[in-house]
Amino acid sequence: MSEEEKKLAGIEAAREVEEGGYIGLGTGSTVRYAVEELGRRVRENGLEIKCIPTSADTRILAIKNKIPLTTFEEVHELDIAIDGADQISSDYALIKGGGAALFREKVVASNSKRFIVVVDKSKLSESLDIAVPVEVLPFAWAVVSERLETLECKKSKLRCATGKSGPLLTDNGNYILDASFGRIEYPQKLEEEINDIVGVVENGIFCGMASKIIVGRDGRIEVLQ
Template sequence: MSDPVVAAKKDAGIRAANMVEDGMIVGLGTGSTVFFAMERLGERIKTEGLRILGVPTSNQTAMRAEEYGIPLTTLTLHPVLDLAIDGADQVDPKKQMIKGRGAAHLREKVVADAAKQFVVVIDSGKEVTGLDAAVPIEVLPFAYGSVAKKLRELGGEPVMREGVKKDGPVISDNGNYVVDCAFGAIADPAGLEAAINRIPGVLGNGIFAAMTAKTVVIVGGKR
């Protein structure tokens, strides 16, 4: 019997990929649900002759795109994207979300911001009534100590993300540290997102609360 969570992720990914139209420039997020969308896009390229260009948010996504036959481009050549497809770790009823378990949230936010439409693919387990997960924060290594102090002053509990198959901290594709900071229940996601970003040395954080107007959330298994 198939895993219902995997089935939901695949359903969400396929539905998002089917929204892509010929000639589009598409932002490609990072994570298992997005990879189902990329797999479907690869199928459409082969069977329908779909012509698209993708902008990957991580090295892992770029490698997967090459595997699926999706041609890639850059934000330098295409600073405005038609659509971006990405996953999320938590999504609330206002379409505010926390992202970053894959440590690609900084590039993901840049790509989502550049897109006319932001399509978020999730399974129902990612739906929450309020955001309360630890917030991933990308930090300039030089500034780690001062950033951690400022995060504690905001009421957070910062923890350096450690590698699983290597000793030491996780290093993002941009060469920076990733800090996971627990704040408990987040009453004002937009306010906290802005406050974290104001800390010198913070390059970006995983709260996505500023682009809900252009966000479409696809929950796998639901219509």
């Protein structure tokens, strides 16, 4: 059921895209369905759009689906960004970064007129309580890990790559620390405090950014705004 809910949410988000739009494409399994639907509209309906992907994976998927791409050198503001989330609280704060693309995702979302989040119902929670991904410079990961402890981080773990030994590298050439804080009472405050640590590139808390949240739930769509 979860996969069908993801598909429903992704396709619904793609319907928000209009002719001539500049679109930010996020990263993850739910966004994949939005990208595939946009590709179908490009090929079958002649939809004219240009997109900025947030990861190498999404870039490859967009090219495969014949979606024209652009860059921030060519366009400085996007009409819509479509992305997923790892967890959404009742006041619509997000944790993102499970796909290690959080920095580019936040850049794209911050430079879009509308930020549409697509999830299945399993991602909804009363509060944020999963680990927060923190993108860090490789040179500084150990000291950042120590500094996170001063913010009452219970544990920070260097994310390892799959299929090879050593740390995972983001598309920006950085490391990811997955920092566990337990239940996060004040997400915006924590987001700012983490980013104040020298050596941090960005973290996966997104506060006050979502324009619309599209949820696939029990074979139907629910929209949170």
